[in-house]
Amino acid sequence: xxxxxxxxxxxxxxxxxASESLRYSELFPSGTARNVGVGGAMSSLGGDFGALSxxxxxxxxxxxxxFVLSPAVxxxxxxxxxxxxxxxxxxxxxxxxxxxxxxxxxxxxxxxLKSFNFAAGINRLVNFNRRIEYNGTTxxxxxxxxxxxxxxxxxxxxxxxxxxxxxxAGAIFNLDADDVWGSDFVDQNGYLFFDPIDRExxxxxxxxxxxxxxxxxxxxxxxxxLGGALNLPLVRFExxxxxxxxxxxxxxxxxxxxxxxxxxxxxTGVGIGFKAGAIYRITNQIRIGASVHSPTRYRLSxxxxxxxxxxxxxxxxxxxxxxxxxxxxxxxxxxxxxxxRYNGGVSVVLRKFGFISVDLExxxxxxxxxxxxxxxxxxxxxxxxxxxxxQIVDDFQNAFNVKIGAEYLLAKKFRLRAGYGxxxxxxxxxxxxxxxxxxxxxFRGERVYLDLAFRTIKSEELYTPYDTFVDExxxxxxxxxxxxxxxxxxxxx
Numbered sequence: 001x002x003x004x005x006x007x008x009x010x011x012x013x014x015x016x017x018a019s020e021s022l023r024y025s026e027l028f029p030s031g032t033a034r035n036v037g038v039g040g041a042m043s044s045l046g047g048d049f050g051a052l053s054x055x056x057x058x059x060x061x062x063x064x065x066x067f068v069l070s071p072a073v074x075x076x077x078x079x080x081x082x083x084x085x086x087x088x089x090x091x092x093x094x095x096x097x098x099x100x101x102x103x104x105x106x107x108x109x110x111x112x113l114k115s116f117n118f119a120a121g122i123n124r125l126v127n128f129n130r131r132i133e134y135n136g137t138t139x140x141x142x143x144x145x146x147x148x149x150x151x152x153x154x155x156x157x158x159x160x161x162x163x164x165x166x167x168x169a170g171a172i173f174n175l176d177a178d179d180v181w182g183s184d185f186v187d188q189n190g191y192l193f194f195d196p197i198d199r200e201x202x203x204x205x206x207x208x209x210x211x212x213x214x215x216x217x218x219x220x221x222x223x224x225x226l227g228g229a230l231n232l233p234l235v236r237f238e239x240x241x242x243x244x245x246x247x248x249x250x251x252x253x254x255x256x257x258x259x260x261x262x263x264x265x266x267x268t269g270v271g272i273g274f275k276a277g278a279i280y281r282i283t284n285q286i287r288i289g290a291s292v293h294s295p296t297r298y299r300l301s302x303x304x305x306x307x308x309x310x311x312x313x314x315x316x317x318x319x320x321x322x323x324x325x326x327x328x329x330x331x332x333x334x335x336x337x338x339x340x341r342y343n344g345g346v347s348v349v350l351r352k353f354g355f356i357s358v359d360l361e362x363x364x365x366x367x368x369x370x371x372x373x374x375x376x377x378x379x380x381x382x383x384x385x386x387x388x389x390x391q392i393v394d395d396f397q398n399a400f401n402v403k404i405g406a407e408y409l410l411a412k413k414f415r416l417r418a419g420y421g422x423x424x425x426x427x428x429x430x431x432x433x434x435x436x437x438x439x440x441x442x443f444r445g446e447r448v449y450l451d452l453a454f455r456t457i458k459s460e461e462l463y464t465p466y467d468t469f470v471d472e473x474x475x476x477x478x479x480x481x482x483x484x485x486x487x488x489x490x491x492x493x
Contacts, residue, residue: 040419045289063107068099139197169259195253196252228275235271236268339365360401364399413443458480
């Protein structure tokens with residue numbers, strides 16, 4: 001099981017992280033139910049719109065024009081534990097369209113060129129929809145991170161997304177000097193309170209990456225199939241984090257009562273890349289395929305806000321007070337280049353029984369690079385981008401993804417499918433990769449076909465809601481189960 005480590009530094013809300021590059025480069029089998037049902041192991045087979053995102057040469061295998069539509073439902077179940085405390089389970093469901101596409105077939109009465117085909121449509125690459133919840137009673141406070149972020153700065157220089165809203169809400173205040181900051185979590189002698197308080201957080205993410213695909217395919221002598229595609233992935237990622245602390249029950253922090261800190265992030269963008277591939281029919285039973293994907297160049301934009309509500313007791317008169325701080329709307333534009341991808345596969349096709357297929361994919365996660373200077377080539381952005389790219393090189397590694405799939409002809413018009421993929425760990429660690437299990441079934445008529453697939457992906461994430469120099473670390477361990485049901489309707493004409 002692959003362990004993903006996510007750290008959120010509240011001092012720089014819009015700061016890109018090395019792990020963020022995985023959001024756009026770690027891809028699992030998707031598209032049509034048939035492609036998902038055999039675990040995405042179709043790079044040497046073709047004839048399926050979902051498989052065109054892996055090897056566009058599969059477009060040359062088509063013998064008719066076709067329309068395809070794949071609605072899908074995603075169910076996520078996430079069990080989270082804060083610092084080895086109580087477990088919390090969050091369930092979420094989302095309905096969407098996994099793919100929609102058109103294939104136009106043009107046959108030729110030619111000894112060499114048998115057909116020239118064109119395809120246009122959309123395949124879903126990544127689904128971001130999920131929800132995480134956790135709670136517990138632990139020492140420390142996010143207020144200490146606001147203090148850390150503000151020390152040595154005058155009020156006018158505070159980060160407007162952290163220290164600035166903390167000052168406006170009354171969570172931090174000046175001590176003896178204008179650039180020395182304190183809070184209700186420090187006693188009169190300057191010592192931190194390490195008594196445990198209640199805390200909880202809900203993290204909701206929505207959106208995904210959908211790839212507009214424009215592809216050409218050629219059938220040469222019914223032996224060699226060639227294809228190329230222009231891919232334009234569209235990105236929409238939205239995240240809302242609502243974090244709360246309260247001391248209503250235990251009353252261990254003298255003047256603090258509760259707080260609510262909310263972060264909102266919206267990322268939108270578009271990318272561009274190219275794919276090329278080939279499939280060769282060695283015999284009627286054995287086929288091999290290969291494809292290469294250029295790096296996708298994304299142009300992305302982040303919009304973000306934070307807010308803080310802080311409830312405390314006024315030391316002077318003992319009254320209960322509430323303060324609010326709201327940040328401005330921040331925006332930041334940047335670019336990301338994903339790694340090259342190399343795919344190869346072999347399949348054995350037996351007309352009366354079905355097929356079995358194996359795919360191998362290679363990519364080097366260390367080659368992802370951010371460009372933080374697209375909206376302003378200043379030294380600060382340049383240094384931040386260089387540091388981020390160096391971190392990617394240090395934290396990641398290259399990886400092999402292996403996909404195995406099979407289809408069995410249950411009867412003349414019915415099929416059963418199964419697939420398994422082992423996706424290599426992108427992190428430079430000893431952790432094993434992620435396993436993806438899929439099952440499927442299908443009906444094939446003369447013009448109409450229906451396919452159904454189920455896919456499950458299990459993973460683990462470690463997450464820290466904030467960082468401080470003095471507190472015990474808040475570590476959230478989440479076991480994630482993501483289950484997809486995909487139904488594909490196809491019509492040949």
